[in-house]
Amino acid sequence: MKNRLLCTVLLCLPAMSLHAEAKVFEKTLKNGLKVLVKEDHRSPIAVSQVWYKVGSSYEPGGITGVSHMLEHMMFKGTDKHAAGEFSRIIAENGGEENAFTGQDYTAYFQTMEASRLPVSFELEADRMRGLHLLAEELKKELQVVTEERRMRTDDNPQAKMNEHFMAMVYANSSYKNPVIGWPADIANYTVEDLQAWYQRWYAPNNATLVVVGDVQPNAVFALAEQYFGELKPSEIKPLKPQTEIEQLGVRYMTVKVPAKLPSVVLAYKVPSLKTAIDENEAYALEVLAGVLDGGNSARLSSTLIRGQQIAVSTGASYDLNSRLSSLFELEATPAEHKSVNDLEAALKVEVTKLQKDLITSNELQRIKAQVLATDIYQKDSAFYQAMELGTFETVGLGWQKAGEYVAKINQVTPEQVRAVAQKYLIEDHLNIAYLEPQTIKTSSDKKGAH
């Protein structure tokens, strides 16, 4: 019964992939700006994203978080537009906008009715080279970012543990620093720091413009030429590699924070798709994450939450798409009367099983079916499609790799999965953190305010 079903899925493969790939059109302007366009005519909208190759992993000590701070300041005015005008113009054109910063990129986006694309291009081109960095604006925005840090990290036990954990996991890789920056660094940014960062990285030849939506590629290229074509390129000096040194033995840490539930996280050092010598290893690690946590039928839910009932929540993740080597992580929150040590042992048993036994063909087929279906579901969102192209391009893989993903996962074998488990999930490259909850005291008082 089960086998027949799996065949059905496999038989569907070719038919579905016909539906799947809309073509991506690429053009690089003379000044080095790479433009990617994907047509999606299902809705009369267009997503426009500008991706810069800069993020927290580019930052030296002392100014961690400066990429994110600059991202905030990009809304604070240019030669042509006063602070706040960018957002006002986008709003008047019915647009949604935002920006985000990660370890490997900083990106800005607008989603608008498709005919408004020139509005977005005009404004993005303007702030690519013409930003005004003013001391008073920085002073206020620094407070905003400090509040953001308090909300995201300082008052969130899991996030706080994660921040401390990364600082231990990495010895010299720049992934050890939080994207938002360390508090002392945030408190001491100067206009000069931001100006230097802006000069160094914000240039057409360090950016990718991605447009997905109800557009024609040639028209978008012409618009891009019109608005971005005159911008001067910069000399972009290559980043130092900061390759993480090999870890020489397991590391443990305890994080004590006000919290109610303990938890444990295990992180193994693994290559990413970008750094793997054999890229099949990265796809095999991706499948490995799926075996453990790719849905409610995956091993961690099935075994630890339901079978043994020793965890109330579990997770496994692998960051395929990072510029530098990263981590394969396992995390869990113990059920009542169970300890983090019980869970650590149980997670290690799962790892050992993956190293000793081949995953079943049912598991592998499930993951392949999920990947295939998800690939179609994601096309429901123009934003997601743009996000995918931008990410692959900006971490240095090239956008074409995004299109290979489904086929590559489809080629992974049980033997490859076991091989990466044996090679990378090893004790000497393991890091473990325990969240040890500290008492939270609360009290309440009310007053009428007539």
Added chain:
Amino acid sequence: MRISFKQSKIIATSCVLASSVLLSACDPMYEVKPDNTPVAVTPSTPDIKQSAVHVTSKIEHWQTSQGSRVYFVHADGLPMADIQVLFNAGSANDGAKFGLAELTAGLLDTGAGTWNADEIAQRFENIGAQFGVSSSMEMATLSLRTLTDPSLFNKAIDTVQVILTQPLFKEADFKREKTRTLAGLKQQEESPAAQASIAFYKALYGDHPYGHPGSGTLKTVSEFKVADVREFYKKYYVAANAIVVIVGDLSTAQAEQTAEKVLSGLPIGKKAEVLPEVSLPTHAEQQHIDFPSSQTHVLVGLPGSYRKDPDYFNLYVGNHILGGSGLVSKLFDEVREKRGLAYTASSSFLPLAKPGPFLISLQTRNDQKDQALQVLNQTLADFINKGPTEAELSAAKKNITGGFALRSDTNKKLANYVGMIGFYDMPLDYLDTFQQNVENVTVASITDAFKRRVKLNLLQTVTVGKVAEPSGK
């Protein structure tokens, strides 16, 4: 994941306008749920092209043979469909058993027919289908996203039908999920945002069914018996209390069969009883909860608007100007842009069957609480007293109508909006008339509506954080 959106790894300029893919990075307590945003499918502005699938889509509506209402939108282009079954079975139906609706919903797919939780999950995941059950204040929602290839589609629908009509509610599953709920409730106690939200709803609604947290409390949940869950299921998961929403690449005939199939075997039963009216608080009140956080979370508001509210568009557009339009609202400008007091500052109406909350929120460093609260109250008072300017109103209308297509640019958004229309029994042309309703609003009508509906002398204020040490120490 092909693209990682882990909270620690990607952070945005603002949570307010973040796209749904990025929302996970923001605090869920302050996110406006999608079904609270009014939307439209069929715009009438001439500058929007009529070529695309979503804009030309119409909602088709009928009833199953059992009397359940069905809402269908055909969307082609992708070989997939989103199917939602909505029951009037949210936390407002908990009675005194706070958390029962949510636990019942959560147990549905832990055992049904001859299958256990693993087998149910495998049935969906082996064919790449995504299934989930969620519970909110007024509804329980079963959501399925599946490919439309017949062999896959039929299997997914068969599985949903069994989950819906033959859940097992085994003692062992019940105990385990109850334990997990209790752990979740403990975890909420770590979060100043969650504490603020719980206290805020209590302050606005007291003993009304909107007043308690959907997940319940440690006390109520620990007293649950499996019989409570069975009883809740039997009463509320019935055809008379269900609606079906289908958006995807199916024909009308296929959608008809799907709706019949998915609910087949469900007793007709009775509609859920109408909720009691909401009474406004009798006076303003301010409550502080001491919490060892670095920020104080501030929530201000009162019961606001409901789905069939004649003032709805005045309140919606007015609030857009006051605090609903992300980076350009008055609150955002006063609190963040001018003073750098907070990362997020926004306001929203969350319309329900009865008046849902009007809510203003921000978070700020503990010692700035009084200043931020003062700015918040002043901004609100100015808006109530003076109303918006013509220029502000014109900008808001341009934003709402100019961005109209964005509200339903994915099947998922469309399904959520059609669900809202169906669940609250809104007119089917709600979407077609949406832009005109926005255009009809005037400065005078907004000012009048806010004066009548947002009474400053009834505002409830909740703050959660550490009382700042006196300075100079």
